[in-house]
Amino acid sequence: MKIHLTSVFVDDQAHALRFYTETLGFVKKHDVPVGTDRWLTVVSPEAPDGTELLLEPSGHPAVGPYRTALAHDGIPAASFAVDDVRSEFDRLRGLGVRFTQEPLEMGAITTAVLDDTCGNLIQIMQGG
Numbered sequence: 001m002k003i004h005l006t007s008v009f010v011d012d013q014a015h016a017l018r019f020y021t022e023t024l025g026f027v028k029k030h031d032v033p034v035g036t037d038r039w040l041t042v043v044s045p046e047a048p049d050g051t052e053l054l055l056e057p058s059g060h061p062a063v064g065p066y067r068t069a070l071a072h073d074g075i076p077a078a079s080f081a082v083d084d085v086r087s088e089f090d091r092l093r094g095l096g097v098r099f100t101q102e103p104l105e106m107g108a109i110t111t112a113v114l115d116d117t118c119g120n121l122i123q124i125m126q127g128g
Contacts, residue, residue, distance in 0.1 A: 002051075003051050004051065005041070005051065005052045006051065006052075006054070006078065007053065007055070008054075008056065008077050008116070008118070009056050009058040009066075009077070009119065010055045010056065010057065010058060010118040010119060010120070011118055011119045013037065013055050015117070016040075016055040016116075017040060017042070017055060019116060019118060020053070020055065021042060023092065023095055023097060024092075024116075025045065026042035026043060027042060027043060027044075027045050027048065028040070028041075029042060029052055037059075040054065040055045041053060041054050041055070042055065053078070055118075058119060067119050070120075070121065071119075071121055074100060074101070075121065076113055076120070076122055077121060078120070078122050079111075079123040079124075080122065080123070080124050081124075082124045082126055085110040085111065085112050085124055085126040086103050088112075088124055089112045092114060097114050097115070099112055099114050100113045100114070100115060100121055101113035101123075109125060109126070109127040110125070110126045110127060111123050111124065111125045111126075112124050
């Protein structure tokens, strides 16, 4: 068994697609109209057949309180592996990305947390 698909709730799928592809560097995998929304997934360019991230519409009434609680407590909605947190932090900050946690070393693991501009905090992580 392996993880095939996971998701993050987003306020605006078109905006999320731009952020996740143009800023974070993912590539679009699927874009299928489903009523007024889309089945919209992105993948790592390093693993185009790997785990997909669904940019899930945030319309369900439970999503708002869930995301608000996570953000209030500083809990990321997802975590992405990177080779070098510090260089990715510098690259993304140079693109105007806002971080809620600068690179933090915790033993063999280094993390940083960014605001994805779509309603989520996202952790980037190296090591582990």
